[in-house]
Each structure stands twice: as C-alpha cells, then as structure tokens.
Amino acid sequence: MSDIDRIRAEVCALHAELLRWGLVTWTSGNVSARVPGEELLVIKPSGVSYDDLTPETMIVTDLDGKVVAGDRSPSSDTAAHAYVYRAMPEVGGVVHTHSPYATAWAARGEAIPCAITAMGDEFGDDIPVGPFALIGDDSIGQGIVATLRGHRSPAVLMRQHGVFTIGGSARAAVKAAVMCEDVARTMHLARQLGPVERLPQPDIDRLHDRYQNVYGQPAVDENPQGVEA
Amino acid sequence: MSDIDRIRAEVCALHAELLRWGLVTWTSGNVSARVPGEELLVIKPSGVSYDDLTPETMIVTDLDGKVVAGDRSPSSDTAAHAYVYRAMPEVGGVVHTHSPYATAWAARGEAIPCAITAMGDEFGDDIPVGPFALIGDDSIGQGIVATLRGHRSPAVLMRQHGVFTIGGSARAAVKAAVMCEDVARTMHLARQLGPVERLPQPDIDRLHDRYQNVYGQPAVDENPQGVEA
Amino acid sequence: MSDIDRIRAEVCALHAELLRWGLVTWTSGNVSARVPGEELLVIKPSGVSYDDLTPETMIVTDLDGKVVAGDRSPSSDTAAHAYVYRAMPEVGGVVHTHSPYATAWAARGEAIPCAITAMGDEFGDDIPVGPFALIGDDSIGQGIVATLRGHRSPAVLMRQHGVFTIGGSARAAVKAAVMCEDVARTMHLARQLGPVERLPQPDIDRLHDRYQNVYGQPAVDENPQGVEA
Amino acid sequence: MSDIDRIRAEVCALHAELLRWGLVTWTSGNVSARVPGEELLVIKPSGVSYDDLTPETMIVTDLDGKVVAGDRSPSSDTAAHAYVYRAMPEVGGVVHTHSPYATAWAARGEAIPCAITAMGDEFGDDIPVGPFALIGDDSIGQGIVATLRGHRSPAVLMRQHGVFTIGGSARAAVKAAVMCEDVARTMHLARQLGPVERLPQPDIDRLHDRYQNVYGQPAVDENPQGVEA
Numbered sequence: 001m002s003d004i005d006r007i008r009a010e011v012c013a014l015h016a017e018l019l020r021w022g023l024v025t026w027t028s029g030n031v032s033a034r035v036p037g038e039e040l041l042v043i044k045p046s047g048v049s050y051d052d053l054t055p056e057t058m059i060v061t062d063l064d065g066k067v068v069a070g071d072r073s074p075s076s077d078t079a080a081h082a083y084v085y086r087a088m089p090e091v092g093g094v095v096h097t098h099s100p101y102a103t104a105w106a107a108r109g110e111a112i113p114c115a116i117t118a119m120g121d122e123f124g125d126d127i128p129v130g131p132f133a134l135i136g137d138d139s140i141g142q143g144i145v146a147t148l149r150g151h152r153s154p155a156v157l158m159r160q161h162g163v164f165t166i167g168g169s170a171r172a173a174v175k176a177a178v179m180c181e182d183v184a185r186t187m188h189l190a191r192q193l194g195p196v197e198r199l200p201q202p203d204i205d206r207l208h209d210r211y212q213n214v215y216g217q218p219a220v221d222e223n224p225q226g227v228e229a
Numbered sequence: 230m231s232d233i234d235r236i237r238a239e240v241c242a243l244h245a246e247l248l249r250w251g252l253v254t255w256t257s258g259n260v261s262a263r264v265p266g267e268e269l270l271v272i273k274p275s276g277v278s279y280d281d282l283t284p285e286t287m288i289v290t291d292l293d294g295k296v297v298a299g300d301r302s303p304s305s306d307t308a309a310h311a312y313v314y315r316a317m318p319e320v321g322g323v324v325h326t327h328s329p330y331a332t333a334w335a336a337r338g339e340a341i342p343c344a345i346t347a348m349g350d351e352f353g354d355d356i357p358v359g360p361f362a363l364i365g366d367d368s369i370g371q372g373i374v375a376t377l378r379g380h381r382s383p384a385v386l387m388r389q390h391g392v393f394t395i396g397g398s399a400r401a402a403v404k405a406a407v408m409c410e411d412v413a414r415t416m417h418l419a420r421q422l423g424p425v426e427r428l429p430q431p432d433i434d435r436l437h438d439r440y441q442n443v444y445g446q447p448a449v450d451e452n453p454q455g456v457e458a
Numbered sequence: 459m460s461d462i463d464r465i466r467a468e469v470c471a472l473h474a475e476l477l478r479w480g481l482v483t484w485t486s487g488n489v490s491a492r493v494p495g496e497e498l499l500v501i502k503p504s505g506v507s508y509d510d511l512t513p514e515t516m517i518v519t520d521l522d523g524k525v526v527a528g529d530r531s532p533s534s535d536t537a538a539h540a541y542v543y544r545a546m547p548e549v550g551g552v553v554h555t556h557s558p559y560a561t562a563w564a565a566r567g568e569a570i571p572c573a574i575t576a577m578g579d580e581f582g583d584d585i586p587v588g589p590f591a592l593i594g595d596d597s598i599g600q601g602i603v604a605t606l607r608g609h610r611s612p613a614v615l616m617r618q619h620g621v622f623t624i625g626g627s628a629r630a631a632v633k634a635a636v637m638c639e640d641v642a643r644t645m646h647l648a649r650q651l652g653p654v655e656r657l658p659q660p661d662i663d664r665l666h667d668r669y670q671n672v673y674g675q676p677a678v679d680e681n682p683q684g685v686e687a
Numbered sequence: 688m689s690d691i692d693r694i695r696a697e698v699c700a701l702h703a704e705l706l707r708w709g710l711v712t713w714t715s716g717n718v719s720a721r722v723p724g725e726e727l728l729v730i731k732p733s734g735v736s737y738d739d740l741t742p743e744t745m746i747v748t749d750l751d752g753k754v755v756a757g758d759r760s761p762s763s764d765t766a767a768h769a770y771v772y773r774a775m776p777e778v779g780g781v782v783h784t785h786s787p788y789a790t791a792w793a794a795r796g797e798a799i800p801c802a803i804t805a806m807g808d809e810f811g812d813d814i815p816v817g818p819f820a821l822i823g824d825d826s827i828g829q830g831i832v833a834t835l836r837g838h839r840s841p842a843v844l845m846r847q848h849g850v851f852t853i854g855g856s857a858r859a860a861v862k863a864a865v866m867c868e869d870v871a872r873t874m875h876l877a878r879q880l881g882p883v884e885r886l887p888q889p890d891i892d893r894l895h896d897r898y899q900n901v902y903g904q905p906a907v908d909e910n911p912q913g914v915e916a
Contacts, residue, residue: 021712026407098411100418101418106345107419115794115847116785117847134432135436136435160344160428161345178713179713186787189787189788189791190792192875193797197847207822255479255636255637329643330647332648333644333647334648336645336654337654339652363661363664363665390574390575391574391576417650421650483866486869558869561803562879562880564803565873565883566880566882592893593894618802618804618886619803619805620804646879650879650880
C-alpha cells in the first residue's frame, strides 16, 4: 500500500471517531492529514454522509487546496486546513467540528478556563478563542494560526463558528477534538451551578510537562503527543 | 421499481435518520414526501414503532390526506403535511418532530437567534416561531405556511408543540430537522452561561448565499439545497 | 405457549425498551405485568443485569408479592407493584424508573406543568408529585394509588425517589415511562432559559380527548391507550 | 484458567462497562482488581484505546505499582490504585473516571447532597470531596484513603480532577462509578431549577442499612455489596 493509500484509509477511519464521540451532526465535521514529504494533504469530500465514506472517496489536494486526486469536491473547509499546513510545518493533522459544548463556548467568545487536571494534561492552558472569520478566503486559516502558534493548546474555539484542532498526526488532532469537547462539557456543567477556580499556573505547568513527556507507551509512534489512562 | 415504490422505500429509510440523530421518542415524529407529478404524498402510518416500519407499511394519501393505498391509518399529522404540499408547490418533503432542544425553544415561544455560522449557512436567519394551533383541522398547516412562505429558514418552531421542516426533497427536510436540533442545542448551551450576539446581517447573507449556491458536489441531485462539510 | 410464558417473554423484552430510551442505569428500573384472570404478576428478578434477563428468569408472584415461580428474589420494588394491582383492577402493567430528568423534578417535589401538546396528548394534565415514602411496607404503593386514582396522568413523580407509571398493559406503562422522561427533559430545557405557560385547560381537554379516543390504528389491541405519530 | 487469567479477563471486560455507561472518553478511565491472596493487582495499560484491550494486554503490578507481568506501561494512575490496596485491605477493586457530571461537582469542590433514595441506598451519605492532589507521588492515593476510610460512600470526588470508587470487587467498584455519575447527573439537573432538600438522616440510615443487608440475590457472590432493581 502506498503512503497516500495508507493515509486515505486512516483519514477515512478517523471520521468514524468524530461520529462515535458525538462531535458531528449530518456532514458537519472533517479530518485531514498531511502527506509526509509531499506538498499534499488528504481530506474528506464535501457533503458526503459519514456512512458513505471510503478510502477511495477521500480527496487529495495540494497545499493551496487544489484537487490533485479524487472525483468530488473537497470539504468546503479545505482552505483553512491547507493554510495551517503551509504555516505550521510541525502539524501533521487538522480537525474541524461544531461539537456542541465547545461551540457553545465559541458562540459566547469565551475561553475555557484551565480548571481541571485533564485540561492541564492535554491543553496546558485555557482553550483560547480565535477571531470571527468568514469562509471564502484565508481568514479562517490565519485566525487559527495566529491563535495556536506558540500556544500549548492544540485546540482553538473560532468565535461564533466552531473548533479547529491540530496535532503531529491526524489521530492526535482527533484526540484533541474529542478531549476539547469532553472538557468543554465538564466545565460547562461545573459553571452552571457555581464558580470554578482556574488551577494555579505552576500546577498546570507540572501537569502539562509530565503528560507530554513522561506518560504513555514508549514506542506508540502514531501518537506522538503522549497518551494517558 | 415504480416511482411510488421508490418513495415508499426512501420515506421508510429516512425515519431511521430521525431515530439515529435523537429527534424522536417512541413513535413521535414523521416524514413525508410528495409524489412528483401526482396529487399524492407518502407518509408514516400512525402509531407504528420505528422498528416495525417497512416500505410496504407506508401510507399513500391524496393532498387532502385521504388514504389512497395502505392498510393502516396515516400519521395523525397528515393534515398538516398535506396542507403544506397544497400551498407550497416547491416543497417535496415535510418532517415533524418534538426534538427536545428545539421544542424547548418552541415551548417558550422564542425564536433561535442566528448567532453561529452553521445557522447562517443552513437557515439564513433566526429560526422563527409559528402560532399555537390545535390538531384536527388546517390550523397547523396554515401556521407552518404563514411562517415559512418567503422565509429563508426551512424550519419553524410551532409554539408549545414542536418542529416542522420543509425541503425540496424528503431528505432535505430531514437534514433541516437534524440541523435545527443541532443548532437549537448549541444555542441553548451557549445562552445558559451568558449572552450571545446575533451575527451581523451582511455576514448572514454572505454565509447563506455561499452555502446555498456555491458548495456541495455539483451533481448531488437528491440534495438540491446544497451540502457542507 | 401458555399465557404466563407469553407474559414472561413480553416483560423480559420490555426491559430492553427502558435501556434503549435511556431510562435506567445498571439494574435500577423494572417492569411488571398482571396475569389476566389470575391473582398473579410477572416481574424482573432483583439485581440482575439487563443483559442477563431471559423470559425464564422472570419471577411470578401473587398479588401480595409472594414468589410463586422463579429461582431468584423478585425486584425489591415488588411490593409497590403488587399494591397497585390490588388497588386498581384496570391496571395491567406497572413500570418504575429513576430516569434522570423526571427524577430531577421529583427531587425538587415539583409537578411538570402541562405546557406542550405532547403532554396534553399523553398525560392530559400536569404530571403530579406523590408523597415521599420509604421502601419496606405498603407506603410507596399507597402513595402511587392515592396520586393516580382518578387522575388522567399514567405517571407519578414519587418525591425524592423516581417515577412510577401504570397502563392497561405493560407496554402502555412502558410507553408512559418513556414519554414521561421525554416531556420532563423538554420542560426542563424550556424552563432553564425562561418561563413557560401552561396550556389553557380547554385545549388540554381537547388534546387528551382526541388522543385517547380518536387516533391510532383501530385494532392495535396490545396498545389500548391509543398511539400517535 | 488461573486466578490471574480470570482477573485479567474480568478487568478487561469491565472497561467496556465504563464506555457503555458514558463514563469515559478516549482513554481517560481505568479499572483495577486485587489478586486475592497475593500482593498483586491487575490494571489497564496506559494510553491504549478501549477497543484494543484484551485480557492479555492487562498489566500485573505489585502493590507498589512495579510491573510484574505485561509488555506495556501500566495506567498512569497505578500509584493511586496501589496505595488504596495497601491502605485498605477490604478493597478488592478500584475505578477512576472523569465522568462529566461527577467531575463537574468535583471541579467546584462541592459534595453531592444525599437527597434522593438512590443515594441513600448506594452511598448512605453525601458523596464527599477529596483534596486537590497532583499526580506523581502518593498524594492522590492518600487523599482517597483519608476521605473514604470510615465513610459509607464508595465514591470520592477528587477536587478539580475526577472520581475514584472502591468496592469489595472490581465489579462493585464499577457499579459505584456508574451510580455515582447517575446520581451526580440527577442532582445536577434537580439543582438547576431550584433547591433540593437533603433526606432526613434516619431515612438515609434505613435506606442504606436495608440496601446493604437485605436486598439482592442471596448468593450473587461476585457482587458482595448487594444489588437492587
């Protein structure tokens, strides 16, 4: 199996994780992966039901979003994914969702405060809010990059829109999207009945450092951000 | 397979989507489709569990709701569906649900403000509230049509009752019902912890125009409203 | 198949509906049915996982809750079920759950106001609150009967405890439990963001009368309360 | 099958219960069991997806958390589990989750008041809050033991972190985790719309005594805490 065929299969399979963890409705979210060593990405076709996705239906584009292989139009969010790959060479995967709890924080334009240990582990900080931007040019991609470059969090809440996450691999970006919704929900529920204190910064730093550098299986190379349980 | 047999199969299958996306409880929602070129519609039988639906159990009625084919009574909401088809020739499908978040807005008689991009895309405006109307005559149908005629939104929140959606096809109406519940939930969650600003009207106009006219696969003829991802 | 064997199979199968509609956790809810023409009932064994239920594991007791057939202890709620069958000869099925939204209303001791058409249809009134009662004697059964006798609602919210529903059949009682949680959720969500007005009494009366007497399939004899869709 | 092989299989299977009841996201929760008569425990490997767990992948450690058998690293929470087994010889199983409703109470540092009969039955008291503690030494284990020793509740809400539960067996600890989330949700929902009164202490005492000592199947030896339904 060629590198691109392997990535088509992986990107296809990861869409099932978005569905399984309740992050997407109808056709509203998408995953992409960079093709290592090439100026290419693999992404979901636009408007196709998750049930109908197969590795063969995945679209290959260049890093300007121009279709290189595939019979259909790529996701309407391809321009945002492509911008991120151009601007951040360390990124190997990008995910976009309108997952409900995280998008609720985005709708208010409110960052999720780092108040539970799971946030310290995975995000190392508050989950930040990015600017409002319309689809149609590079505005969304620029907003993602301006917010996440130099930030520990792999997730950004794009104002009045939804979530974008990044990772060293597509799987790591999917994990970040799943955990973003998880902590968005827990923090939503917590705040409904009273105030919640942010963790002290030194504790956040220790949690994040340990989680990124100490834990997980030594040689799980498909999951370079480290894992927990 | 005749046109009517194809539509029976499609209407039957679409009820599974209502269940899958959490829009219905027990036997509480229904889908119908117009039979193109005939004064007929196909609709769910009344009070039959979603598990027991088959294409053969679907009921065919004329546009006054009188049964033309089928062994059972049609949905108790048939009069409302039929009124919409009589009054709006462009409508090819109608869906009714009591989906929980959307019905909560309907219970308060409060329109869902167009404050996130997904609403601009799909609804092009706030999701409006229709009048309170009792079952038993054309009041519900009249309320639906009076609210949706000339409105961009394919969904109406019937006051203290539930949701009706319309579409060029039954599948498009189902998609509108699914997305209505999705944005009703996100906006509910957002509003629980603070105020949310409506998007500026020019941004809503641009989102709606682009979504309806630019995106989606060029030849996805079963989904004329356009699709996203 | 004997009458009792048929009822064992039906009661067993109905527990899967409690699980499917999210009404129960671990082993926390139970269904029973009266054996027509006999002073007997069929009920779930105590503390058995829903996965492990089979028709053969169902317990048969007399109407004082004394085991007549079955290798295990009957549900710890058997006394309450039995009391209802003794006091209300028209009841053919009883269901008990701690379904989350309905139990939240019960925890506050607050009736669910009849403010949406689905409540007018199925309950014909507010869903009432019954007294707090401890397990161990007939207090719970007495509280259920004192609240539901002469009331249109087939569901009662036992204060700081959970839900009991009754029906002409076990299936009708299960439907009432499913719809009780459904409207408890919708009314909870509605009330979170503002006040909701009760429907006018004449409208409730018309909805309830029509739903109980006009709708549904003419000869669906296993569902004597009428059905909708 | 040896004792350890049987326990590997049981611990593996119980992780599916965490997933089924919505207590875990991605790889975020874990179950362990003591090996009776040995200074050993069996626990989930770190960062492995629930889909990929098999009895063979479970890790065996001593009661200081040192790996005795298994190819992978044990759960990053192993030190906390091991501390509990060292300090509380009556404990046969430990569970850790970040289940959303319970973790929301933990994030606020607020005990769940014993206000519904299901809490009296299973927890016999409020569900208490334990101290904030960082991972990396025995702080978490000490906090669990200091809170639960002498307390009726088998669950503790570790502040700004999540839930730990204990039981006579791993299955009993899983049941406690499932019921903890269930009552955390019900009490959250109840409190959203108004105040809820704690049950009177004598009623809690009677509920707890009866549930622990009277109910359940006489010889269900895998579930020594007693069961209900």
